[in-house]
Amino acid sequence: MSVAALPAAVRVIVRSWVNANHVVFLGSGPAALIDAGHVCGADETLERVGDALGERPLARLLLTHCHSDHMGGCARVRARFGCRIAVPEGDVAAIRAWDTEALWLDYAGQMAEPFPVDDVIRPGERLELGNLEWDVIPAPGHDMGAVVFWNPSARILISGDALWEQGFGIVLPGEGWRDRFAAARDCLHRLRALRPLVVIPGHGQPFADANSAIDRCLARIDVFERDEPRLARHALQVMVAYSLMQHDGLAEPEALRRFAAVPMFVEYAREYFGQPPYDVVSELLKSLLAKGAVTRGTDGLLRAR
Ligand SMILES: [Zn+2]
Incomplete structure (x- = not known):
């Protein structure tokens, strides 16, 4: 099956970076949506x-x-469509407690609106979505509670941030980081063994060549596992880019002031760089501007590309 030949009941809405893709399930049963x-x-x-x-x-x-x-958009989707919200078992406690550190919100300079958990998604269960059966497979690493959805008959994998065509969601450094990478590597091997024909990732276009994508992810894990400060720097760059996207641009002094006060930046500056957070952020912005990942608009605002 080619990427173009996804079943008619499975609609993929590909978004730009600060929003995850959506998968809409139609068919004759109740309609469902993956990711808000x-x-x-x-x-x-x-x-x-x-x-x-x-x-x-x-x-x-x-x-x-x-x-x-x-x-982040769950509350808005629920308010509009009146749907129930189902959360992977491993993330339920953090959502119910609205644990902004575990959810990488205030701690990482990110925003979201709280929402209620109506149902729990349990790894190992089988769901019917869009008249197709989907196995819930645990996908720890980037988020230790994450799951992916696998349709064995058409060999379609909905991979979230566990696998993209060019990488995967960041794995944070700090306590337990080697376990998180071990989990991510194990997950990638399990996903390879499924032999997907199409992968619908959390970001980017659906793709067919899962093997090459998994090889690229494993190679990145090898690099980061050797160098925790490099991983920390990468994580901060990702958070800077996401913050700029969610504000639709910030003036440089405002960006420096904001990021230097974010707990994750303060912690990493101390742990990995031995420098004041302001200096770390300033250097990060300089390097993101130099490589074109962040640009300065004619309005003077910094934006991530
Ligand atoms: Zn993620």
Whole structure:
């Protein structure tokens, strides 16, 4: 099966970076949605998911995992469509407690709106979505509670942030980081063994060559596992880019002031760089500007590309 030949009941809405992709399940049963996008992209989410649904009600919203770009828009989606929200078992406690450190929110300078958990998604269970059966497979690493959804008959994998065509969601340094990488590596081997024909990732276009993508991920793990400070630097760069996207640009002094006060930046500056957070952020912005990952607009604002 080619990427173009996904079943008609499975609609993929590919978003730009600060929002995760959506997968809408139609067919004759109740309609469902995987991943809600970021709160700052919620207007577009409601419009595009609404277009895909047409007149159908949305019964369920399921999450691959609980980071701001996947769950930040849940409250808005629920308010519009009246759907139940299902959260992977491993993330339920953090959502119910609205643990902003575990969810990488205030701790990492990210935003989301709280929402209720109606149902729990349990690894090992089988769900029917879009008239197809989907196995829930645990996918720890980037988020230790994450799951992916696997349809064995058409060999379709909905991979969240466990596997993209060019990489995977960041694994944070700090206590337990080697265990997180071991889990991510093990997960990639398990996903390879499924031999997917199509992967629908949390970010980027659906793709067919899972093997090459998995090879690229494993190579990145090898690099980061040798160098925790490099991993810390990469994590901060990702958070800078995400913060700039969710604010739709910030003036440089404002960006420096904000990021230097984010707990994750303060902690990493101390642990990995032995420098004041302001200096670390200033150097990070300089290097992101130099490589074009961040640009300065004609309005003077910094934006991530
Ligand atoms: Zn994520």
